[in-house]
Amino acid sequence: MLTDLSLVEARDGLRRRAFSAAELTEAHLDAVAALNPRLNAFITVSADRARAQAVAADAKLAAGESGPLLGLPLAIKDLFCTEGVRTTAGSRILEPFVPPYESTVTANLLRDGAVFLGKANLDEFAMGSSNMTSAFGPVQNPWTRADGAALVPGGSSGGSCAAVAARMALGATATDTGGSIRQPASFCGIAGVKPTYGRCSRWGIVAFASSLDQAGPVARTVGDCAVMLGSMAGFDPRDSTSADRPVPDFAAACRRGVRGLRIGVPREYRSDAMPAEIEALWQQGLAWLRDGGAEIVDVSLPHTKYGLATYYIVAPAEASSNLARYDGVRFGRRVEGEDLTELYERTRAEGFGAEVRRRIMIGTYVLSAGYYDAYYLRAQKVRALILRDFTDAYAQVDALLTPTAPSAAFAQGDKMDDPVAMYLNDVFTVPASMAGVPGLSVPAGLDPQGLPLGLQVLGRPFDEETVFAVGAVLERAAGFRHLPAIRAGAPA
Amino acid sequence: MSLDPATVRRIARLARIHVDPAEAEQLAGEMNGILGWIEQLNEVDVDGIDPLTGAAQMAMRLRADTVTDGGIPELVLGNAPDRAGAFYAVPKVVE
Amino acid sequence: MSYVIKGQDGPWELVIGLEVHAQVISRSKLFSGSATEFGAEPNSQVSFVDAAFPGMLPVINQECVAQAVRTGLGLDAQINLVSRFDRKNYFYADLPAGYQISQYAHPVVGGGHVEIELSDGSTRRIGVTRLHLEQDAGKSLHDQHPTKSYIDLNRSGIALMEIVSEPDLRTPEEAGAYLRKLRTILRYLGTCDGNMEEGSMRADVNVSVRRHGEPFRTRCEVKNVNSVRFVMQAIEAEAARQVEVWESGGTVEQETRLFDPARGETRSMRSKEDAHDYRYFPDPDLLPLVLDEAWVAGLRAELPELPDAKRARFVAKHGLSAYDAAVLVADQETAAFYETVAAGRDAKLAANWMMGDFFAALNRTGRSIGDSPVSAAALGQLLDLLADRTINGRIAKEVFEAMVETGEAPASIVENRGLRQVTDTGAIDRAVDSVLAANPDKLAEYRGGKDKLFGFFVGQVMKAMAGKGNPALVNDALRQRLSA
Incomplete structure (x- = not known):
């Protein structure tokens, strides 16, 4: 089936003219039509636009052109503004919003010939680890458990990861603020890459926490992610935090191997509470790298345990300010009021869901007079210590290996009554976000219930190439061939 | 530092989010749970540490002073829930 | 305080x-x-x-x-x-x-x-x-x-x-x-x-x-x-x-x-x-x-001269009063205008003209320095005509008003209207003679000790000469004849 191809395989097939972009797109649109009612991975499906893009891609292919993503159907997280296509950020408040502009990352993908199937579901404003906070309903993980409970795909890029895992798209854009690429990739048994902060432009991506937000790809292979990131990345003068650096050949880096690399094992990531299968998978991963010629080194990231608490000050603080623009005046949903203040208060009370409101409240509180020093300023200092941990570790090793998440996917509805328990999902991913260093999750095994588990590779700032090299070696060694029960072509 | 419902209402007012009294009670509980958990940062010795504002470790680029944008009133106003001609419209503000 | x-x-x-x-x-x-x-x-x-x-x-x-x-x-x-x-x-x-x-x-x-x-x-x-x-x-x-x-x-x-x-x-x-x-x-x-x-x-x-x-x-x-x-x-x-x-x-x-x-x-x-x-x-x-x-x-090297420095320079170099200097530097265009007028001329006289007739004319016509009816160069030419005694101070005011009204150059106003100062002592002597002849009673009073009438005679002579007489020569001629 065309939907079973990896992105690289599909690209090669198109170039060989084994099938057309129109056929490839139609196969994926069929999968979306068949599966989306059940998985709810897409908020908006732009089928007509996708078909038109596919036709255009076929014309270019016929003319001998070959853009890196020419004719390849992708899902776009509904946090990326897409010109003329509704962009909701998973929120009621943006439910009617049609951007008159295209984000830099998606514009780069279009430049390289990609076909956009539609906008993928997500936690509201990317705030969540379960996709339960979307105003457009939860996404179901295509993987299932023996007890039949519907599972979460993780979050916030849960729609993107579910769509890719279920073969509704060859790859998808995602964003990561504290783990929103790596954790759902792990939950859905696919690969995902959060590049270095500044590698992909944030221009046109609905902001959650500006100092942390970073776009990246999710796809079924590490190599597919490399191809996608090569298109997504690049300097953008419209983003003051965008890095003016050349984009390396990430796909080539996937073929480097790990011989001679020093791989660090941060001892603070280990705890008695860690499930045995995750500990075992971690050891297995280290063994694979050792077999590949890497040297394994114990390292210390002493402030690891403070990452989450730091994150839950910094991210809500920035979000409380970033989300002030949703006020019902210039775009989005408005709830009328007697006066302007009432209009604001009603618009925002009804437009934002419970988790977003909670985080805005926390963020407002930690920045408010009398609390700034105790919370926000202290968190920024701890953040400096977390960065120093990584800097020190990277003086000894080339990359780090850890589990991606402390568990496999959990059931929809679990952890909903305890925000802190939900936040703990990001315990392994948040420190790298705070430090801005690149990270990758690669599917490496199954838990006893048959659910996928990922391993996380972290690298030095702007050294995604080493991250890809390590990820590719793990991928080859793991030989992860398991398939989710719910997928295109699977018996219903 | 424990939040009471009155503080929650003050914060909600600052954030321009309407909360009714029952909600304020519930939010106070949830926020106290989160803030209590965050208190663990008090264990960290941060003496002499410079705060880190963001992950980008560079100085700011400056752009040239040229007019490259604007002149798109229809696009800027096109998503407005209420507009009056070339203006956005809101309930009358009394200063 | x-x-x-x-x-x-x-x-x-x-x-x-x-x-x-x-x-x-x-x-x-x-x-x-x-x-x-x-x-x-x-x-x-x-x-x-x-x-x-x-x-x-x-x-x-x-x-x-x-x-x-x-x-x-x-x-x-x-x-x-x-x-x-x-x-x-x-x-x-x-x-x-x-x-x-x-x-x-x-x-x-x-x-x-x-x-x-x-x-x-x-x-x-x-x-x-x-x-x-x-x-x-x-x-x-x-x-x-x-x-x-x-x-x-x-x-x-x-x-x-x-x-x-x-x-x-x-x-x-x-x-x-x-x-x-x-x-x-x-x-x-x-x-x-x-x-x-x-x-x-x-x-x-x-x-x-x-x-x-x-x-x-x-x-x-x-x-x-x-x-x-x-x-x-x-x-x-x-x-x-x-x-x-x-x-x-x-x-x-x-x-x-x-x-x-x-x-x-x-x-x-x-x-x-x-x-x-x-x-x-x-x-x-x-x-x-x-x-x-x-x-x-x-950026520092490219800064213009600032008002304090300019004012100090106007006082030190041009001998202006602190007040005049402050007024002239309050606006950069005014200061530049003044410097053009004063360049190579009597700087104090230039300041007096700016502060007096020139500002008054701007006020009266509701114009700003930027669209002044009299350019700095023209005002300077007027001062030159004064300096080389082509015209006297009184005529200069008349010429200036004509410049405001017509925008014409001062030299052509002087020529066209025949305002050139009269320095011909014969003509002055004749005017003095006719004034003294026409006012025998005043002459008697003067000779009787009423010195103040000297000013009256000067005025009458100037009037007889349509204002164009060189004031110093008129004074000299009168003094000579009255003391004779």
Whole structure:
């Protein structure tokens, strides 16, 4: 089936003219039509636009052109503004919003010939680890458990990861603020890459926490992610935090191997509470790298345990300010009021869901007079210590290996009554976000219930190439061939 | 530092989010749970540490002073829930 | 201090500080590429960044930074090579993002000062605490619809310099002098047009009163006052109000107030009160602003001569009075005009002409120096005709009026109207003879000791010569004949 191809395989097939972009797109649109009612991975499906893009891609292919993503159907997280296509950020408040502009990352993908199937579901404003906070309903993980409970795909890029895992798209854009690429990739048994902060432009991506937000790809292979990131990345003068650096050949880096690399094992990531299968998978991963010629080194990231608490000050603080623009005046949903203040208060009370409101409240509180020093300023200092941990570790090793998440996917509805328990999902991913260093999750095994588990590779700032090299070696060694029960072509 | 419902209402007012009294009670509980958990940062010795504002470790680029944008009133106003001609419209503000 | 408010129980003195918001002269906005022109169609100079659309990001304009640095250098202030932008969070209809990007904790310019001149000829140095860059807000129109306010974001995001003075000002006059001087400096530097009517310069006025020798009492901030006169009036009104509150046993509350020029009073602005917790924090969309020392030095090297230096030079080099020099340098164009007129000529005479007939003519015709009916070159030619005695002082005034009216060159006015001074002693002697012959009675009185009549004879001779007689020669001839 065309939907079973990896992105690289599909690209090669198109170039060989084994099938057309129109056929490839139609196969994926069929999968979306068949599966989306059940998985709810897409908020908006732009089928007509996708078909038109596919036709255009076929014309270019016929003319001998070959853009890196020419004719390849992708899902776009509904946090990326897409010109003329509704962009909701998973929120009621943006439910009617049609951007008159295209984000830099998606514009780069279009430049390289990609076909956009539609906008993928997500936690509201990317705030969540379960996709339960979307105003457009939860996404179901295509993987299932023996007890039949519907599972979460993780979050916030849960729609993107579910769509890719279920073969509704060859790859998808995602964003990561504290783990929103790596954790759902792990939950859905696919690969995902959060590049270095500044590698992909944030221009046109609905902001959650500006100092942390970073776009990246999710796809079924590490190599597919490399191809996608090569298109997504690049300097953008419209983003003051965008890095003016050349984009390396990430796909080539996937073929480097790990011989001679020093791989660090941060001892603070280990705890008695860690499930045995995750500990075992971690050891297995280290063994694979050792077999590949890497040297394994114990390292210390002493402030690891403070990452989450730091994150839950910094991210809500920035979000409380970033989300002030949703006020019902210039775009989005408005709830009328007697006066302007009432209009604001009603618009925002009804437009934002419970988790977003909670985080805005926390963020407002930690920045408010009398609390700034105790919370926000202290968190920024701890953040400096977390960065120093990584800097020190990277003086000894080339990359780090850890589990991606402390568990496999959990059931929809679990952890909903305890925000802190939900936040703990990001315990392994948040420190790298705070430090801005690149990270990758690669599917490496199954838990006893048959659910996928990922391993996380972290690298030095702007050294995604080493991250890809390590990820590719793990991928080859793991030989992860398991398939989710719910997928295109699977018996219903 | 424990939040009471009155503080929650003050914060909600600052954030321009309407909360009714029952909600304020519930939010106070949830926020106290989160803030209590965050208190663990008090264990960290941060003496002499410079705060880190963001992950980008560079100085700011400056752009040239040229007019490259604007002149798109229809696009800027096109998503407005209420507009009056070339203006956005809101309930009358009394200063 | 000479300025006090006489309360019922003794005198009060004023403590005044000004926060001036000066719109930066630049082609595009502080963080977006939209134009900054005044008076454009509503929302036509608005980008998605200015309207705070989702995912839009600020990118700073180098020229706005340069303008702030130039202004800092012009105020003899410290330039901070590392500064930062913060967000000031509050909700308002004309603040699209829900925050203003401003420099709260680390401004680009630190302490400096402004030298002010007062009407009694004294000068005072007023401290400038800081200058920082920030975004302007949009504009709300409240009078277009019975129940709605309309929002125009053209101004949203234009760069402002907020220039904060120390609480060094003690009188309304000093506040006015400070504002005018600051405006002059900004205009010299070309960093702000200082046009208060168009709102490109506005002042927030902090006022408190105290008994002499006391520490500061609570101050109130009168927001957004948009002319020098109103600033002075607002200070008087607010100070009088505070004295009344204190003397009636009350307490002045720290608050934001608004000046109502029609009523000549300030009133509380309660709508702003609950927005006081601005939750400043570093803007995570921006990085630290790091300036290169050599770049700052380059800006310093290109600074124009500033009014204080120019005034000192006019006094020292041209021998002008401090007052004349101050008037002439108050406006850069006027100063340049004067220098053109004075170049190679009697500089004091040039100043007298500028201060007298020239300004009077501008006033009368309602013209500015920029569209003066008499050019600096033409005024200089007139002075040349005086210097080489082609015309006398009285005729010069007549020629000048003709220049104002016709725009003609002074030499051709003199020629066409036959105004050349008469130096032919024969003609003068004849005129003297005929005047003496026509006034035998006056001549007798003069000879009888009434010396004052000498002036009468001079006037009659000049009149007989249609004003063109050389005054010195006329005097000589008369004295000779009368003493004969």
